[in-house]
Structure formats: C-alpha cells, structure tokens
Amino acid sequence: MSELILASTSSARRALMDGLGVPYRTKAPGVDEHVPAGLPADEAVRMLAVRKARAVQERHPEAWVLGADQLVEVGSDVLGKPRDRDAARAQLQRLLGNTHVIHTAVCLLGPGGHHSETVEDTRLTFFPVPPEELERYLDTGEWEGCAGSYRVEGRGQALLQKLEGDRTNVQGLPMLSVVRLLRQAGFDFFVRP
Numbered sequence: 806m807s808e809l810i811l812a813s814t815s816s817a818r819r820a821l822m823d824g825l826g827v828p829y830r831t832k833a834p835g836v837d838e839h840v841p842a843g844l845p846a847d848e849a850v851r852m853l854a855v856r857k858a859r860a861v862q863e864r865h866p867e868a869w870v871l872g873a874d875q876l877v878e879v880g881s882d883v884l885g886k887p888r889d890r891d892a893a894r895a896q897l898q899r900l901l902g903n904t905h906v907i908h909t910a911v912c913l914l915g916p917g918g919h920h921s922e923t924v925e926d927t928r929l930t931f932f933p934v935p936p937e938e939l940e941r942y943l944d945t946g947e948w949e950g951c952a953g954s955y956r957v958e959g960r961g962q963a964l965l966q967k968l969e970g971d972r973t974n975v976q977g978l979p980m981l982s983v984v985r986l987l988r989q990a991g992f993d994f995f996v997r998p
C-alpha cells in the first residue's frame with residue numbers, strides 16, 4: 806500500500822489518526838476555504854474536504870490522501886473556528902442551552918482514481934450556564950482552533966448535556982467512517998512497523 810497522507814494541520818485530527826496506528830504523515834492542504842454564500846453546511850464541508858485532499862494529491866500523486874472539514878450548524882447559523890475570544894464567546898452563547906449539529910466531511914483519494922467520501926453528523930445539546938461560568942470556560946483557552954469554540958474531549962465536556970452520534974466526529978474525524986473508508990480501500994491494520 807502506498808503511503809497515507811493526512812491533509813491537515815489539525816492537532817486533533819493527528820491525535821485521532823495516531824490512535825488508529827496506521828502509518829501516515831501530514832501535509833498542510835494550503836487551500837482557500839471560501840465556499841459560495843448560502844451553501845448548506847453539509848455541502849460546504851464536503852466541498853472543502855475534497856478541495857483539501859485534491860490539493861495534497863496534486864503534490865503527491867502516488868499517495869493515498871485523507872482530507873477533512875468541519876462546520877457547526879445551530880439554527881440557521883453556520884459556525885467555523887472563532888478568530889478571537891469575543892468571537893468564541895458569541896459562538897458559545899449560541900450553543901449554550903441549545904442543540905447543534907457538527908458536520909464533518911472526510912474524503913479519501915488514492916492512486917488509480919480512487920475517490921471515497923462521506924459526511925457524518927453528531928448532534929450535541931449543551932447545558933445553559935451563567936455568564937461567569939462561560940467566562941471561566943473561555944479562560945481555559947480550549948476555544949482556540951476549534952469550530953464551535955469548545956473541546957468535547959477536554960474541559961468542554963462539562964457543557965455537554967447530550968451527544969448523539971460519533972464522538973470523535975466532534976473532535977475532527979468520524980473514526981468509524983475513516984476506518985470503513987480505509988478498509989474499503991484495502992488498507993491493512995495492526996501491521997508491524
């Protein structure tokens with residue numbers, strides 16, 4: 806099997822792939838993440854996951870390449886990564902006391918034109934918490950680099966009232982689907998290095 810490249814700069818995605826134990830390396834996708842205005846979140850993440858994977862595959866045509874993208878949908882709002890603490894506060898104020906959906910798309914490209922992709926959704930309901938608790942959570946800094954401004958595997962789990970779906974999908978990769986795509990592509994597991 807030719808090498809696997811994770812087309813991502815995300816430390817959370819790296820951590821998830823490290824846990825799987827399949828040998829891989831990372832390459833930054835380096836793509837423009839703009840999508841047409843009004844595009845539904847699930848279509849936007851699918852478009853971006855494919856764009857990221859294709860950008861890396863162009864540089865490494867013999868490799869297998871896994872790209873991913875994630876957005877948060879709450880009501881009619883679509884949230885990405887907050888640019889600063891104030892943006893993170895505004896995002897969390899939208900999520901607290903409500904139910905939102907995490908849409909994560911993954912795309913696996915491989916030699917010979919292999920192309921598989923999927924979008925996975927996880928529904929999360931957050932407790933309503935007072936402003937002073939929200940400020941304390943912001944002080945943890947977990948909002949940085951996270952779509953939706955929280956880490957489900959970190960302190961942010963204290964906000965979580967209910968989760969329906971794949972928990973790893975929230976962190977950045979729906980590992981149930983990643984394993985399925987890799988197995989369908991012919992990857993072997995538990996191979997001695």
Ligand SMILES: Nc1nc2c(ncn2[C@@H]2O[C@H](COP(=O)(O)OP(=O)(O)OP(=O)(O)O)[C@@H](O)[C@H]2O)c(=O)[nH]1
Binds near residue numbers: 812875977
């Ligand atoms: N650790 C952690 N990271 C999260 C969580 N929710 C979202 N994220 C991260 O938020 C980011 C979503 O933004 P994306 O645009 O999909 O990815 P990115 O961070 O720009 O990284 P690329 O893959 O290089 O595009 C990803 O890095 C996710 O891993 C979470 O609950 N825990």
